Amino acid sequence: MLDIETRLATLKRPALLAQAARFGADDYRRDIHLARLLETETLPKPAAALMALFSREAELDALRKENTGHYRPARHVEVLIAIMGEAQLFRATTHPA
Structure with a gap:
C-alpha cells in the first residue's frame, strides 16, 4: 500500500x-x-480522513472513466477539495515548520 x-x-x-x-x-x-x-459526526484525524477520501475519490474516478450516467462532476470536485484541505492539514501536523 x-x-x-x-x-x-x-x-x-x-x-x-x-x-x-x-x-x-x-x-x-x-x-x-x-x-x-x-x-460522520466525529471527524477523523487527517491521515485517516485522507485514506477515506482517497477511497471515495477512486470510486468517483472509476465512474468518470466508465462514462455512465451515475458520475457527478460536482461531487468529484468536492472530494478533491477535501483531499487538498486534508493534505494541507496533514502536512502541517506531520511536518511542523
Missing part, C-alpha cells in the same frame, strides 16, 4: 477537475465539508 505522501504526489486528474478543486480549496471547512462527505 502506498503511503499518503506518495498517493498525494501521484494523484493525477484532468486539468478541469484539478483547477476547479484548486479554486474551491480556499473555502474548505473541515467541520462542515468533511463531515458531510464522510457521513
Whole structure:
C-alpha cells in the first residue's frame, strides 16, 4: 500500500477537475465539508480522513472513466477539495515548520 505522501504526489486528474478543486480549496471547512462527505459526526484525524477520501475519490474516478450516467462532476470536485484541505492539514501536523 502506498503511503499518503506518495498517493498525494501521484494523484493525477484532468486539468478541469484539478483547477476547479484548486479554486474551491480556499473555502474548505473541515467541520462542515468533511463531515458531510464522510457521513460522520466525529471527524477523523487527517491521515485517516485522507485514506477515506482517497477511497471515495477512486470510486468517483472509476465512474468518470466508465462514462455512465451515475458520475457527478460536482461531487468529484468536492472530494478533491477535501483531499487538498486534508493534505494541507496533514502536512502541517506531520511536518511542523
